[in-house]
Amino acid sequence: MKSAILYEGPSLLDDKPIVVVAVYSDRNTKTGHVVQTYILCKDINPMEASKTGEDFSICGSCIMRGETTDDPKRKLAKGRRCYVKLFQGPLIVWKSYKAGRYEHGNATDMGRGRFVRLGTYGDPAAVPRYVWDNLLSQANTWTAYTHQDGKMSEICMQSADTYEQAKKHWAAGRRTFRVIKDLLDLDKQNETLCPASKEAGRRVQCTACKLCKGSSKAKSIAIVEH
Numbered sequence: 001m002k003s004a005i006l007y008e009g010p011s012l013l014d015d016k017p018i019v020v021v022a023v024y025s026d027r028n029t030k031t032g033h034v035v036q037t038y039i040l041c042k043d044i045n046p047m048e049a050s051k052t053g054e055d056f057s058i059c060g061s062c063i064m065r066g067e068t069t070d071d072p073k074r075k076l077a078k079g080r081r082c083y084v085k086l087f088q089g090p091l092i093v094w095k096s097y098k099a100g101r102y103e104h105g106n107a108t109d110m111g112r113g114r115f116v117r118l119g120t121y122g123d124p125a126a127v128p129r130y131v132w133d134n135l136l137s138q139a140n141t142w143t144a145y146t147h148q149d150g151k152m153s154e155i156c157m158q159s160a161d162t163y164e165q166a167k168k169h170w171a172a173g174r175r176t177f178r179v180i181k182d183l184l185d186l187d188k189q190n191e192t193l194c195p196a197s198k199e200a201g202r203r204v205q206c207t208a209c210k211l212c213k214g215s216s217k218a219k220s221i222a223i224v225e226h
Helices: 046-052 089-098 107-111 129-136 163-171
Strands: 003-010 017-025 034-041 115-121 141-146 157-160 176-180 191-193 220-224
Touching (some): 115 129
Parallel strands (some): 115 141, 157 176
Antiparallel strands (some): 003 017
16 A cells, blocks of 8 residues: 555544545655655645644644744744645645545555554644554554653653653653754763764664654653754
8 A cells, every 4th residue: 555544533632624644655764664644634734724723733732833823925834843844745645635646545554564654744642542553553663753741652752842841751651752952962861862863873764763652661762953
């Protein structure tokens, strides 16, 4: 399977309609061959959703979303800091979905024997857990990150925006993924550098790393901001 609609239904964050589309890709040099999953507002294109704040349905209260704006000259939320470029993958997938180019597919078959990336765009916590359980049931491994505190920590890394947030997650037994300004900010007792990062020598792709998958005995992960 190269692509599939895995879910159409209410967001767990605000009950508004969302869709999850999975697309198999071999173009990402950092992750390797991967099933990309796009969590999208069903009836609003990603750029408009960002600008109007409707992206809460798929991103929750993530501070990277920016502020809503009615400025006709702006295409996205004001001050948006998320690294995902909406005019690329998310918008292309949303347009293809609206054009009827994807069919509903079996999540288990889509993930079988593959590396899966939960939430290439969007927060996995917006989607019912059974969707991800089916997708991951026969997958080789996965990566997953959530900004929703304490949600799906068994399969998701908790995205920490500050060191204080990270410490709270650690105290609660959760692993974190944190962006740091430089190597001096790394908490060596609790964190290790992302092995796929430049600072770590890009010594392994995400397909082989298997560290960003929620609960485990491994240290939390940090990456230097670029």
